[in-house]
Amino acid sequence: GAGVSQSPSNKVTEKGKDVELRCDPISGHTALYWYRQRLGQGLEFLIYFQGNSAPDKSGLPSDRFSAERTGESVSTLTIQRTQQEDSAVYLCASSLGGIDYEQYFGPGTRLTVT
Amino acid sequence: AQTVTQSQPEMSVQEAETVTLSCTYDTSESNYYLFWYKQPPSRQMILVIRQEAYKQQNATENRFSVNFQKAAKSFSLKISDSQLGDTAMYFCAFLKTSGSRLTFGEGTQLTVNP
Numbered sequence: 001g002a003g004v005s006q007s008p009s010n011k012v013t014e015k016g017k018d019v020e021l022r023c024d025p026i027s028g029h030t031a032l033y034w035y036r037q038r039l040g041q042g043l044e045f046l047i048y049f050q051g052n053s054a055p056d057k058s059g060l061p062s063d064r065f066s067a068e069r070t071g072e073s074v075s076t077l078t079i080q081r082t083q084q085e086d087s088a089v090y091l092c093a094s095s096l097g098g099i100d101y102e103q104y105f106g107p108g109t110r111l112t113v114t
Numbered sequence: 115a116q117t118v119t120q121s122q123p124e125m126s127v128q129e130a131e132t133v134t135l136s137c138t139y140d141t142s143e144s145n146y147y148l149f150w151y152k153q154p155p156s157r158q159m160i161l162v163i164r165q166e167a168y169k170q171q172n173a174t175e176n177r178f179s180v181n182f183q184k185a186a187k188s189f190s191l192k193i194s195d196s197q198l199g200d201t202a203m204y205f206c207a208f209l210k211t212s213g214s215r216l217t218f219g220e221g222t223q224l225t226v227n228p
Contacts, residue, residue, distance in 0.1 A: 033215065042118075042205055042218035043159075059215065089157060093216075101147060101209060103216060105159035 004106035021077040025094030037089045120219035135191045137206030147209040154202040
């Protein structure tokens with residue numbers, strides 16, 4: 001079956017512009033996660049959605065970052081007024097939830113802020 | 115909060131030999147899950163192996179096995195009969211419970227030489 005997909009694969013933007021990153025989770029997966037991976041580093045948690053519950057936004061680094069998810073489908077991560085330190089790979093993952101805890105990752109979006 | 119430490123930024127091994135990647139973690143939880151993920155240059159995070167903390171038996175997946183020492187909070191990955199395709203960044207990760215965020219180490223870049 002289809003895995004987690006993300007678009008765009010790569011995004012180059014100018015400092016100060018807004019960007020939207022999209023994630024399509026595996027069908028039926030109720031949980032969705034966003035992570036950020038800076039060059040040569042591990043992944044940092046950003047935000048977590050579980051069904052219709054309030055999202056866990058505790059990892060968002062500033063109020064320039066926001067994310068939405070419609071039901072149990074697509075999610076968008078929005079970064080407003082991008083800064084150079086926002087340059088990173090943004091990875092999305094989804095999981096079935098419940099006792100099935102494995103997170104399945106998408107290929108990521110590489111964001112470059114010039 | 116949980117922390118995960120990988121003390122080996124880079125390692126190399128000859129094809130067909132065995133290599134061990136180290137990981138330590140810090141947590142006050144008694145039940146949790148540990149993972150090793152592989153990230154090749156394609157950026158796709160691939161689950162290599164997982165371990166439930168309540169299981170005393172070390173997990174094994176073909177050429178990959180772990181040495182899980184719960185008291186020492188250590189979770190090393192052994193790769194036997196290394197292959198060129200094993201060349202990748204390897205991340206150790208901690209999951210407190212199903213549906214929570216993964217906490218990653220900084221990664222170990224493994225190079226398998228012919």
